[in-house]
Amino acid sequence: MALGANTVATNTMTNDPILKVEHLSMRFGGLMAINDLSFEAQRGEITALIGPNGAGKTTVFNCVTGFYKPTMGMITMRQKAGKEFLLERMADFEITRDAKVARTFQNIRLFSGLTVLENLLVAQHNMLMKASGYTILGLLGLPAYKHASAESIEIAKHWLEKAHLIERADDPAGDLPYGAQRRLEIARAMCTGPEFLCLDEPAAGLNPRESLALNELLRSIRKDSGTSILLIEHDMSVVMEISDHVVVLEYGQKISDGTPDHVKNDPKVIAAYLGVEDDEVEEVIEEIEVIAESEGTEGGSH
Numbered sequence: 001m002a003l004g005a006n007t008v009a010t011n012t013m014t015n016d017p018i019l020k021v022e023h024l025s026m027r028f029g030g031l032m033a034i035n036d037l038s039f040e041a042q043r044g045e046i047t048a049l050i051g052p053n054g055a056g057k058t059t060v061f062n063c064v065t066g067f068y069k070p071t072m073g074m075i076t077m078r079q080k081a082g083k084e085f086l087l088e089r090m091a092d093f094e095i096t097r098d099a100k101v102a103r104t105f106q107n108i109r110l111f112s113g114l115t116v117l118e119n120l121l122v123a124q125h126n127m128l129m130k131a132s133g134y135t136i137l138g139l140l141g142l143p144a145y146k147h148a149s150a151e152s153i154e155i156a157k158h159w160l161e162k163a164h165l166i167e168r169a170d171d172p173a174g175d176l177p178y179g180a181q182r183r184l185e186i187a188r189a190m191c192t193g194p195e196f197l198c199l200d201e202p203a204a205g206l207n208p209r210e211s212l213a214l215n216e217l218l219r220s221i222r223k224d225s226g227t228s229i230l231l232i233e234h235d236m237s238v239v240m241e242i243s244d245h246v247v248v249l250e251y252g253q254k255i256s257d258g259t260p261d262h263v264k265n266d267p268k269v270i271a272a273y274l275g276v277e278d279d280e281v282e283e284v285i286e287e288i289e290v291i292a293e294s295e296g297t298e299g300g301s302h
């Protein structure tokens with residue numbers, strides 16, 4: 001099959017990145033929000049993008065999902081079957097439709113008046129319309145449409161079960177508690193059959209119990225569907241618990257990249273989060289160790 005304008009030939013690689021961000025820069029007027037950023041997300045893994053406020057996480061996300069066109073750089077996504085897409089050249093709807101990248105937003109964007117199940121069926125609208133042949137007869141019950149419609153309901157039920165929402169299938173989405181609405185958004189994204197799922201602060205505003213339910217859902221997505229995940233998250237308990245790989249940004253540049261344990265102990269990351277200069281890091285770490293030791297001693301004497 002001929003490759004389209006947005007595709008390139010496949011390379012053979014020893015590792016298997018689903019996403020490669022290379023020398024990405026994004027300028028807003030005089031502000032360099034992202035400055036020569038490169039990182040990879042491996043297939044089948046959960047990659048977290050973290051960093052202090054204003055570090056550029058959302059900007060990277062918006063470049064990957066086609067909401068922004070980067071000033072410079074390349075963003076390559078390679079599907080399981082080997083086809084590659086240059087995302088920076090594609091419109092957001094093409095990234096969703098052709099590259100199979102799904103996303104959620106910082107603010108919940110459900111159809112709150114529709115039921116939970118209807119929200120999941122609407123997400124599969126394109127698939128259903130295609131099966132109808134875009135005709136009224138198709139919609140009125142030709143076999144292909146009926147088959148696609150039954151399949152859509154099965155897919156919706158599958159994800160409702162995974163998200164522990166099956167009991168609420170017929171309730172208006174707006175009636176769900178906040179944490180359940182977040183899981184419904186993720187279930188809705190999964191109904192489109194993505195290869196790459198981008199989640200913008202999925203744990204924002206969740207209580208600890210809802211955070212645990214979210215962690216469970218994300219782990220099951222990785223394990224059972226093989227979908228790779230990129231997430232922006234401020235909640236470190238979620239990031240450290242579920243991520244395979246963490247990329248840390250500060251002022252639009254990468255300051256650390258590795259396993260959760262690696263970045264957690266990286267002095268540059270500690271400094272960025274505490275807001276101190278690089279040359280003060282050693283001093284701050286010593287102070288932290290002294291405080292931790294004294295707290296340990298106090299804890300032991302009780």
Ligand SMILES: Nc1ncnc2c1ncn2[C@@H]1O[C@H](COP(=O)(O)OP(=O)(O)OP(=O)(O)O)[C@@H](O)[C@H]1O
Pocket residue numbers: 028031033051052053054055056057058059060
């Ligand atoms: N559309 C825009 N126009 C102008 N400046 C922008 C735009 N989007 C982001 N910025 C600026 O780019 C920088 C990075 O912002 P971004 O939202 O990507 O950071 P972030 O790491 O996601 O922050 P937060 O954790 O607070 O959401 C900030 O200085 C922000 O003000």
